[in-house]
Amino acid sequence: MPWSRFLPYLAVMAGVTYLIRALPLTLVRRRIRNSFFRSFLYYIPYAVLTAMTIPDILYSTGFTGENWLAFAGAAGGLCAAGFMALRGHGLLTVALTACGAVALIQSVAFFI
């Protein structure tokens, strides 16, 4: 990506991310009481991560609409990761299981 296009993006990303972390930490010294706002802040991480994962995870292994083996791999990875996560395994274990499932399914390509 040309640097002239990259640098403004970088400045906005880093600046916004830093301010979100730094402003409350440096300015606020009291506890938030508003119940709706507290609840909203409690739920937002789950909502964000879900919206980022579904359906993007299905396109994370090279599926572009034609390569259905890649789609099968991603779907298998999603199921395997979902199963392991629901059983309470840690981040690294779940991530590696997803990779393993994709590798297993996509390696079919070498045989057909």
Place this chain on the structure above:
Amino acid sequence: MSDRRRGLRDGIPIGLGYLSVSFAFGIQAVSLGLSPLQAVLISMTNLTSAGQLAGIGLMAGGASLVEMALAQITINMRYALMSLSLTQRLGADMTGLRRAFFAFGNTDEIFAVASGQKGELNHHYLYALMLAPYLGWSLGTLLGSLAGTLLPVFFRDVLGIAIYGMFLAIILPPARSRKSVAAVVLMAACLSLAFRYLPFLRNLSGGYAMIISAVVSAAAAALMFPVGEEDE
């Protein structure tokens, strides 16, 4: 053991975890057309997985700077809550400048470890805690972005799913034990699918679709299932 050594030690498992996740980020960044140096610069200045991943997607899609800012605000809003929560725990040595410095490293995992400590948090512990995660995150991005240009497509495809697997590991366990979180996950998934595949709705660009999906489902859950102080 001194606070500094304790912080260093507590940061090492986080750093190792970051190494593998940022490796996947580096691969993704290069596949979207960024150079390894650009990928590493993003990691060194942002230090956040979800925000960076969405960010490079927006860059590749040619999004506006406003859309980039709004997406980062939505995705990273959780850090505001974590920072708020930590203000209640900081020792008297944490002056304004020191708070401003530590704020840079307040990631999900660092927050989780820091808030699990007993007693007040001082700058010796917090600075030391940030070190290994920061190095792991930057180094993993460098290795991933270099590997991304060298690795066969097969391995890039396999590793591409890693970061999403990690997200599932964060979302699903609490969704299983709390009905309210399950409702949030379900709503956000349905909205996100609708914005991707339904006519008209799918014309909206990815950043805004994610923002609307997340904000609407979190707000709906906040109305339906208010969180009590003791729940956090």
